[in-house]
Amino acid sequence: MAKGKAKTTPAPQPPARTAAASTSTTTTPSWPPFKPPLPVADLELETVVKDKVVVLRSFFPRSLCRDYVSFLKTLPLTTTPGKPKRGMALRVNDRFQVEDPTFAHRLWTETGLKDALTQTDMSSLWGGELIGLNPNIRVYRYLKGHFFDAHYDDSNNVTVTTPPEEGGQSQQQQGKTTWTLLLYLTSSAEGCVGGETVFYPHDRRSAKEEIAVSPDTGMLLLHKHGDDCMLHEGREVLAGEKWILRTDLCIKR
Ligand SMILES: O=C(O)CCC(=O)C(=O)O
Numbered sequence: 001m002a003k004g005k006a007k008t009t010p011a012p013q014p015p016a017r018t019a020a021a022s023t024s025t026t027t028t029p030s031w032p033p034f035k036p037p038l039p040v041a042d043l044e045l046e047t048v049v050k051d052k053v054v055v056l057r058s059f060f061p062r063s064l065c066r067d068y069v070s071f072l073k074t075l076p077l078t079t080t081p082g083k084p085k086r087g088m089a090l091r092v093n094d095r096f097q098v099e100d101p102t103f104a105h106r107l108w109t110e111t112g113l114k115d116a117l118t119q120t121d122m123s124s125l126w127g128g129e130l131i132g133l134n135p136n137i138r139v140y141r142y143l144k145g146h147f148f149d150a151h152y153d154d155s156n157n158v159t160v161t162t163p164p165e166e167g168g169q170s171q172q173q174q175g176k177t178t179w180t181l182l183l184y185l186t187s188s189a190e191g192c193v194g195g196e197t198v199f200y201p202h203d204r205r206s207a208k209e210e211i212a213v214s215p216d217t218g219m220l221l222l223h224k225h226g227d228d229c230m231l232h233e234g235r236e237v238l239a240g241e242k243w244i245l246r247t248d249l250c251i252k253r
């Protein structure tokens with residue numbers, strides 16, 4: 001548990017943490033190209049919760065989200081068993097997970113994300129010097145009735161690999177994840193009802209205090225994790241499908 005969380009955990013069950021990468025696929029997917037060239041809009045950070053949650057709208061255009069969902073459907077997604085391990089959040093969804101440093105690097109450098117997050121000095125916001133994205137890429141599909149129960153996301157130590165320039169060598173840097181990155185690939189525009197990502201600023205599940213972010217096709221959401229992670233959940237999908245891509249921001253360790 002993160003510092004100071006134990007005393008504020010809601011009864012009867014303490015909010016769980018999420019598992020670090022466990023079952024990763026070894027072959028990397030042939031991710032669709034970023035077409036049209038990205039970014040398609042000025043990537044502006046919109047604050048949802050000061051210093052804790054920001055969103056960037058139209059990170060992916062709708063057409064690209066559609067291409068991605070069509071492609072992701074072909075991946076071997078596995079349904080999470082309903083019964084979590086002790087201390088883990090109950091999560092019911094279909095998921096695919098892969099270690100793919102090349103794709104993580106492309107998402108970081110070929111989408112405008114790196115520029116948007118580093119053009120002004122925001123190192124105090126991110127917790128240090130951003131060096132890239134977690135190579136552990138996760139794809140979640142929530143069907144009707146699927147949800148991700150309230151939990152905190154952990155910070156993890158990872159290696160960030162920069163692919164070789166022509167004839168050169170790849171570069172490896174030791175990093176630490178500090179913010180969760182969620183890219184929503186569907187929303188109500190595609191018939192997804194429910195599935196909001198809900199944050200609870202005071203570490204208790206309270207309808208009065210909740211901050212619910214509705215999926216918005218192509219929107220990127222970033223939230224601080226580790227010791228300062230807010231209790232949050234992926235609310236139940238009531239109709240349609242919620243697709244998200246998950247990775248994390250990494251700072252130099
Ligand atoms: O699906 C969501 O909205 C939340 C996902 C989440 O909390 C996670 O991946 O840790």
Ligand SMILES: [Fe+2]
Nearest residue numbers: 018152153232
């Ligand atoms: Fe989470």
